[in-house]
Amino acid sequence: MKSNGKLKQRFTFSDPERVEQIFSQYSDKKSATLPLLHLAQSQEGYISNSVIENIADLVDCHSAVVMDCVSFYTMLYTKPQGRHIIQVCQTLSCSLNGADALVDHVTDKYEIKPGETMANDRFTLMKVECLGSCGTAPVVQINKEYHEGLSTQKFDKLLESFE
Amino acid sequence: MPLLKIDGKEIEIKSGTTVLQAAEANGIEIPYYCYHPALEIVGSCRMCLVQVEGMPKLQVSCNTFVGDVPPERKVDGKYDMVVDTQNDLVVQERKNILEFLLLNHPLDCPVCDQAGECYLQDYSFKFGNAHSRFDEAKRVRPNEYLGSQIVINHNRCILCSRCVRFTQEISGTSELFVEARGYNSKIAALEDKPLDNLLAGNVADICPVGALLSTDYIHKNRIWNLKEQPSVCQDCSVGCNVDVFSQRDQILRLTPRENHDVNGYFMCDIGRYGFHRFEEIERVTQPMVRNGESFDALNWDKAIEKTADLIKKSNGKTAGIVSPFHTNESNFLLGLMMNGVLGSLPPITKKEITYQSGFRISADRSPNRRGMNNICGEIVADLPSEIKAQAIHGLYILDDGVDRESDDVWKEILAKMDFVVVQTYAMTALARSANIILPGLAPFEREGTITNDRDRVQWLRSSLPKKGESRADWEILMMVMKALDKEEQTFADVGQVIKVMGEKFPAYKGLSFFRLGPHGMSLNGKASG
Ligand code: SF4
Ligand code: SF4
Ligand code: FES
Ligand code: FES
Numbered sequence: 001m002k003s004n005g006k007l008k009q010r011f012t013f014s015d016p017e018r019v020e021q022i023f024s025q026y027s028d029k030k031s032a033t034l035p036l037l038h039l040a041q042s043q044e045g046y047i048s049n050s051v052i053e054n055i056a057d058l059v060d061c062h063s064a065v066v067m068d069c070v071s072f073y074t075m076l077y078t079k080p081q082g083r084h085i086i087q088v089c090q091t092l093s094c095s096l097n098g099a100d101a102l103v104d105h106v107t108d109k110y111e112i113k114p115g116e117t118m119a120n121d122r123f124t125l126m127k128v129e130c131l132g133s134c135g136t137a138p139v140v141q142i143n144k145e146y147h148e149g150l151s152t153q154k155f156d157k158l159l160e161s162f163e
Numbered sequence: 164m165p166l167l168k169i170d171g172k173e174i175e176i177k178s179g180t181t182v183l184q185a186a187e188a189n190g191i192e193i194p195y196y197c198y199h200p201a202l203e204i205v206g207s208c209r210m211c212l213v214q215v216e217g218m219p220k221l222q223v224s225c226n227t228f229v230g231d232v233p234p235e236r237k238v239d240g241k242y243d244m245v246v247d248t249q250n251d252l253v254v255q256e257r258k259n260i261l262e263f264l265l266l267n268h269p270l271d272c273p274v275c276d277q278a279g280e281c282y283l284q285d286y287s288f289k290f291g292n293a294h295s296r297f298d299e300a301k302r303v304r305p306n307e308y309l310g311s312q313i314v315i316n317h318n319r320c321i322l323c324s325r326c327v328r329f330t331q332e333i334s335g336t337s338e339l340f341v342e343a344r345g346y347n348s349k350i351a352a353l354e355d356k357p358l359d360n361l362l363a364g365n366v367a368d369i370c371p372v373g374a375l376l377s378t379d380y381i382h383k384n385r386i387w388n389l390k391e392q393p394s395v396c397q398d399c400s401v402g403c404n405v406d407v408f409s410q411r412d413q414i415l416r417l418t419p420r421e422n423h424d425v426n427g428y429f430m431c432d433i434g435r436y437g438f439h440r441f442e443e444i445e446r447v448t449q450p451m452v453r454n455g456e457s458f459d460a461l462n463w464d465k466a467i468e469k470t471a472d473l474i475k476k477s478n479g480k481t482a483g484i485v486s487p488f489h490t491n492e493s494n495f496l497l498g499l500m501m502n503g504v505l506g507s508l509p510p511i512t513k514k515e516i517t518y519q520s521g522f523r524i525s526a527d528r529s530p531n532r533r534g535m536n537n538i539c540g541e542i543v544a545d546l547p548s549e550i551k552a553q554a555i556h557g558l559y560i561l562d563d564g565v566d567r568e569s570d571d572v573w574k575e576i577l578a579k580m581d582f583v584v585v586q587t588y589a590m591t592a593l594a595r596s597a598n599i600i601l602p603g604l605a606p607f608e609r610e611g612t613i614t615n616d617r618d619r620v621q622w623l624r625s626s627l628p629k630k631g632e633s634r635a636d637w638e639i640l641m642m643v644m645k646a647l648d649k650e651e652q653t654f655a656d657v658g659q660v661i662k663v664m665g666e667k668f669p670a671y672k673g674l675s676f677f678r679l680g681p682h683g684m685s686l687n688g689k690a691s692g
Contacts, residue, residue, distance in 0.1 A: 049354075049355070061337075062331070062336075062337030063337075063353055063356070064330070064331075064337045064338060064339060064340040064352075064353050064356070065331070065337060065340065067340050067342075067351075067353060068327075068340035068341055068342070071340075071341075071342045071343050071344075071351075072341075072343065072344045
């Protein structure tokens, strides 16, 4: 389906069984909203309008209600992200231990500011609140892994390992 | 029934009543924002905090329910709940909450349309602090359109979510949501689904502050300059109760007036913005008589005399045509004058629209078809053949100012007439074809009753002054009647017309403006048939 010259595809879950299973865990449909959003994000990389419409249909509510929920959580992305998501903790311990330098490093080397994604989609940079590992500050989460006690050099080497 | 002690007052109330409702019903003021009687309770604004004995923290009174408690837990051996709405803690908390709500508020009441009817203003004045301790920079956001007629001023919004709940629960259209969280939260509409339903105007009414504004009224006037007059919407057969806000002879806005037997708390945008129609219409404000292709003005005496002459000369071959837009009284008087009316102007019907909450816009877009049918039972369906059969050659039409495209049937009827008298407030196509035009009143100028499609009779009060030389429709009909030597009927006011009408139509017996009051009365089906 082409509209405005852009390819517009309707989102559907690639794993309907998982969807069924999620629904079976709750007594009312609406409760499945969050897990479905996570599932959709793991499939698509972000929550598109089409995802929102699809989930709204599935849980029997309006798109605005799903959108309300999506916009509440910072870990649900409404825009496409890079292949690897760098989340630098910016709360007290990490900040005191040089988190700013880590952010600046990425900005200098890959030319992306917090919130931005590289043109080739390799990295997305984000500043986040406390990751709950303050004892090993500064902490950076890349995709799902924590990397602790980082110096700029260690961080630089680490980043090189992500394609 | 549970026994509540509130501010030292003992009150017996129904189990399941909230403290806020109990207080309100007993004349104790508790300030509130997010609570609205038509919407689900969310208890999010914290404005309504009160002290409940036995509870360590202040409680939101909008979401605290009074119920029976077992004897051993009764306070002082008899109270199911003891509430204090005035103590120092509550007073201090109210100040704090207001200070929070005003953190980012621009304090721009002098240019805010809500000023004068704003709960932020009123409560600040009554319960708030004169000063804020916040000296950081305020968060500033530009205004946005949520829909084509609704603008949001984010800086004034207190995030009570009334507007969001309205779209979820009342209109069921759900265009609005709270975007993001905490300090970043704001009211937003989906990009591809703006707030454009026919109930959208209500969100500006239920917004307790000046955040939601109707583009129709924005920066037009100040509320304290306007005259407020209760009336009834005449754009469909529901007859929503409204307040008309006007200045001199101009309506500035309509807002819904609470009536649980008709419209609840709301009205639709067709009715809300419908009054603009009267601004565009070419008004007739003087009696006129045809002179070739144009009209000559003449005075009332002459106009009435000429009208009566024409009717007399036609030897009973003049027919009365009523309208589903006119009041019961005008339609009734025309019947009285012509010994029964013959037909009516065509009613206007569109699709009925019903919303999730049950709010309804009637398919019948004329306000008084039911009343007209009750009172003019003799109206014929097939007007052209009846005109032919009775050899009618003159018409007296109660025109309603609605510019219908005259269809061929009507054109044919008019072409056959020797004369047509049109009583109207607007220069409609019909009026243009008249021999005599008698200037009556426009809908919000009239006084009288209309009957809605569920048999409820409601009182229209005139909200605007008459224009030019126009006169009340019942008065014009009475003058013509007099000139026709039907001397026995003189009425001092429209109230007397109602009385006489009641004598002929049992269902309407005993009605008076006094009995109808602000909310009208149901005929309980007495009038059908
Ligand atoms: S716009 Fe008005 S009604 Fe909506 S959340 Fe803000 S203050 Fe409440
Ligand atoms: S529903 Fe009918 S009576 Fe009510 S506001 Fe709309 S048009 Fe007027
Ligand atoms: S401050 Fe960075 S993990 Fe807690
Ligand atoms: S009115 Fe009770 S919390 Fe808002």
